[in-house]
Amino acid sequence: MLLELQNLGKSFGEHEVLRDVNAGVERGDRIGIIGANGTGKTTLLRILCGESLPDAGDAAFGTGVTTGYLEQNARLDPSLDIYATMRLVFTPALDAMQEMDALQKQLAADPHNAELTEKIAHCTAVIDAMDAYNMDTQIKKVLNGMGFPADTWTKLAGVLSGGEQTRLRLARLLLERPDLLILDEPTNHLDLETMEWLENYLKAYRGAVLVVSHDRYFLDAVCTRIWELRGKSIKTYRGNYSAYLPQREAADERQQKLHDAAVEKAAKLQDYVDRNLVRASTTKMAQSRRKQLEKLEIVETPDHRGVGAELSL
Incomplete structure (x- = not known):
């Protein structure tokens, strides 16, 4: 279990938004979060991302689970170009490479130093976990898929339009490959070709995806479950958006x-x-x-x- 919501509750003054919310996320889940305006979608995302604390219950993450959140108003470093912005994702691995070079030189002078060998093994693990030796290939794949051809890679983030900055933030987040990917309206500012690439990318994603979207076709293409926020809680439905509709109708009739x-x-x-x-x-x-x-x-x-x-x- 990557995430378990246990009797989660949240109020703002006397206004109760969430009450006794119980739900879980497993690896491989691709969950669409839907609900009428004001039902708590943004509040739920803020709790999951640690930006807000629940008043009751808990959002319990599995041990070591990493999360990534695409928020609508996040900022990029305006002095970095597109490629350098993506390269930031690999900073831990690049630092490990640099450290390993220095350690290997020390080990050459002291080949039986067990401490140096252990430190080199740690650096290697960091590099392998990020597949950093294929860094350029990974960056190019995501940038091309997200609608940034090679002739744009030297453009500074500070001169990009709002829509381009949103796409670049999403591209960087995809490259980070967190265990739980949380997306808020990811199809905004995407053309059809880029949207299709994103759909295919998310369908093959090894972690789990939570996505808030008003695009029913995107929810149909990507999601395997639907969380509907209604009545201050979550109702879970199997399948994509089209599968959810008759299930909701039957539940309402009952x-x-x-x-x-x-x-x-x-x-x-x-x-x-x-x-x-x-x-x-x-x-x-x-x-x-x-x-x-x-x-x-x-x-x-x-x-x-x-x-x-x-x-x-």
Whole structure:
């Protein structure tokens, strides 16, 4: 389990946004997060990224799980060009390479030094984990896929348009390959060719993906599960967005039937109480019905705020 949400709750003053949210993320999951505006999508992402703390419950990550978040307003170093921005991802491996060169020279003078050998092994592990010897190949693949041809790589990040900067942030995040990739409207500013490349990239992603999107076709192409934020909690559905729609409709029908049945039962109990409470012969039965009425829980009617209407067609 990469992530487990346990009875998660969040309020802003008296306004409760999330309550008793329970859900989990496994490696390989590609989960679309949907919901009407104001249902807590941004709040949930902020909690998962550590920018906000829950008021109740917990968002528990697995040991050593790495996360990456594409936020809409993150900033790039304006003095770095596109290629150097991507190369920053490999800083730990590049530092390890430099350190290993120095260590190997020391080891040549002292070949039986076990401490030096151990440090070299650590550097090698860092380099291999990032596949750093193929750094240039990885960078070029992602830049080309995200719509940055080679003749743009020397452009400074500071002169890029807002849309280009968003694409570059996304490209860098993809190159980092975190265990859990969290994306907020990733298809903004993407043309069809780039969007198709991103869809294929995410479908083959080895980690897990959480994505907030209003693009139903993107959700259909990428997602294997849907989290719907509704009623201050999460309802989970299997499959992509198209598979979610009939499941939600069936769930709403079941909930409406439960509501209607409870309302009908409450009405009958109340009618019996009203007619018999004052009659000596039936008072005890009426009091029993009244207790049943007090304990009766009426299921809420489904929240029909349609997220479908808010998704791009």
